[in-house]
Amino acid sequence: xxxxxxxxPPPKAPTKTAAELESERRAKVRSLEAQGMLRSARIKSALLxxxxxxxxxxxxxxYAYEEVPLPLPGAQATISCPHSYPLFYEPLELARGxxxxxxxxxxxxxxxxxxxxxxxxxxxxxxxxxxxxHEFAKRNLERMGYADVLLILGDGALGYPAMAPYDRLALxxxxxxxxxxxxxxxxxxxxxxxxxxxxxxxxLTLLTKEPGGVRREKLCPVLYVALRGACATEALP
Numbered sequence: 001x002x003x004x005x006x007x008x009p010p011p012k013a014p015t016k017t018a019a020e021l022e023s024e025r026r027a028k029v030r031s032l033e034a035q036g037m038l039r040s041a042r043i044k045s046a047l048l049x050x051x052x053x054x055x056x057x058x059x060x061x062x063y064a065y066e067e068v069p070l071p072l073p074g075a076q077a078t079i080s081c082p083h084s085y086p087l088f089y090e091p092l093e094l095a096r097g098x099x100x101x102x103x104x105x106x107x108x109x110x111x112x113x114x115x116x117x118x119x120x121x122x123x124x125x126x127x128x129x130x131x132x133x134h135e136f137a138k139r140n141l142e143r144m145g146y147a148d149v150l151l152i153l154g155d156g157a158l159g160y161p162a163m164a165p166y167d168r169l170a171l172x173x174x175x176x177x178x179x180x181x182x183x184x185x186x187x188x189x190x191x192x193x194x195x196x197x198x199x200x201x202x203x204l205t206l207l208t209k210e211p212g213g214v215r216r217e218k219l220c221p222v223l224y225v226a227l228r229g230a231c232a233t234e235a236l237p
Contacts, residue, residue, distance in 0.1 A: 074133030103156030
């Protein structure tokens with residue numbers, strides 16, 4: 001199977017033990033540090049604590065720490081590569097106490113990592129448009145002790161005004177631009193990150209909300225599924 005250019009390994013019955021997967025998790029974190037992608041102590045601690053394999057369908061569990069997206073229940077749903085989480089959270093400078101909005105819950109893994117980073121004084125709200133994927137994430141998060149993550153079934157491009165404003169926002173699907181409702185729900189001084197489509201490629205873009213408007217910083221090329229809903233992005237590269 002190929003997902004947006006990534007070759008996905010074949011499904012199979014899991015054989016790795018919990019100890020083997022924990023060893024792989026620690027090795028992955030060390031690798032991300034060595035590559036300079038992981039710097040924050042809180043993000044590192046969260047990646048070490050949250051078992052990624054528990055957020056992956058059983059037939060793909062053994063591939064949890066390989067750098068490849070894996071299929072999830074739902075339409076075109078995937079869990080991103082392991083490096084994607086520090087790739088998003090480090091530029092955001094996600095930290096203790098932040099109110100964090102995630103667009104695209106997926107497996108629930110990203111929300112669990114974010115919950116560990118923001119701590120008890122923070123808040124994680126995550127929106128998923130696909131009902132099948134939403135239920136999969138809900139089961140995962142509840143089973144792993146993250147029932148306090150606020151999960152919303154709906155169009156993420158519209159945000160969730162009831163808990164706004166947010167300090168940090170991550171949009172995990174490719175869009176032509178940051179949806180206006182999301183920028184409106186971002187606190188002054190807050191940061192948002194998303195894959196933004198430019199010509200024939202996607203560029204991970206960091207947005208900072210400033211008094212006179214917004215400042216954007218282009219980070220690196222990426223490959224993500226297209227945003228669905230009111231601000232759906234069609235004909236993605």
